[in-house]
Amino acid sequence: MTALAGVAGQPIDHSLSPLIHGAWIAAAGLDADYRAFGPADEAGFAALAAEGRAGGLRGLNVTAPFKAAALAFADDVSETARLCGSANLLVFEGGRASADSTDGEGLMAALAEQAPDLVVAGRPVLILGAGGAARAAAAVLKASGADVRILNRTPARAEQLAADLGIEVAGPGALAAAALVVNALSVPPEIDMEALPDDAVLMDMTYRPLETPFLAAGRGRGLAVVDGLAMLIGQARPSFRALFGTEPPPVDVRALALAALGETA
Template sequence: MSNPLNFPTGAAMVAGVVGQPIHHSLSPFLHTAWIRHLGLNAVYVPFGPKDEHGFERLILSCRTNGVRGLNVTAPFKEIALKLADSYSDIAHNSGSANLLTFDDEGHIHADSTDGHGLIRAFALQAPACDLTSGAVTLLGAGGASRAVVASLLRLGCNDVRIVNRTVARAEELVFAFKDKVTAYGLTDVEKAFAGSVAVINAASGGPLPPLTGLDQSACVMDMTYRPLKTAWLQAAENAGLGIVDGLGMLIEQARPSFEAFYGVAPDEAQDVRRLALNFLGEA
């Protein structure tokens, strides 16, 4: 019997995203759009365990219940790496994982696609910005920053600068990577900006510094995608700087995850960004 509406059946491939909070995640929308476009017998669902104990129980269950894999978001990325049986080099260097896949024997493999998503977003939205041609400055020293640092160094960037309110937290990244990474406090932000080809906001909150000291050719990115164009990005655009939004990073980090879950890449011809903008009310 045919299944013309592509409703999932008992043989559906199952994957999802896990975080806390999770209700705001756009990942289910993106993956479901790709699933429907390709006509796959698959589902992608959100999970919201209350704490690390709940997360560990979920992962234990996924070892044996046929789930293909999970995307992992805050605050579980670091423990996701610790629970894995194997991991990619980039996940190891990032100290966290945003992608877990499960094989038929219950083996868990960890990977990190956040840095890949960021680099692809720059390539698509600011193709003239060569991230290896000068310093790249990150605001914030959390897990997202570490994943981006690992990917920037892998790309060939020789000067990564971390600006954080608590300098000791930024220095932890310097210690983790040993070379080509420098820590700055908020009082030295202009020094960090000087000569930067790109400034990336990876901070979870708080006021952002003015964009003084940046060259006119620099690009500015904000990992936030709600709103799509934050006040900080608007200020950068008003100053004549190139901008990259967080939606591009989200979409591009999701593509390799989708292929890992379902064995097929999303259709590049499908304009999933336009669909997401409509869904967010940003069109």
């Protein structure tokens, strides 16, 4: 029986996950299919997840706006997902749904790949934003020993996230001390690039376009940058293992994704 999994979100047509997982499935020779699902609303997502719990799906990656709903739907929740307050992965087995978040793992994989000299342990890290993406980034970077600070246009949201995770809201001078700045906003942030240290690393969790205005400004300043596509692929690897019970084969999925995006390497 073909193992069916997929990614659920709205909108979903832009997702590269079917391309990435499909390439791994083909290379591994699995009897499996990975599709994009676009529920219209949370009720539609709940119906899709219930189909999984009933045995119709092996699992789902979950993207906006259903990550919080995925967490609420689950019978079992990993500590990582609990800290993030959302889940990007549901795995169905024996009539139960298990929730996890691989976003943090994807972030750390992206940093290791594109900024291999960066050490975050014991160093100040600044995260821009206070939503689910920022929460996932903050949780994994704190676990890696970083001194995490949150900067958000709405101070109350930053204060709530900081209180939940035991980190701090960024104060004056946060840019000047930052070893890493992670943009977890859906819009280009406005920060003073000249205030950053010369060895700071910039990361954007967005990958459309691949080089966002934030990364382009950092590159123009001479800083190392890490793109969101590296994070997308990084979070897909543990998802593939969880969904299909095997390691992703050595396929250059980045090249495939770049071609789909109309980008060059």
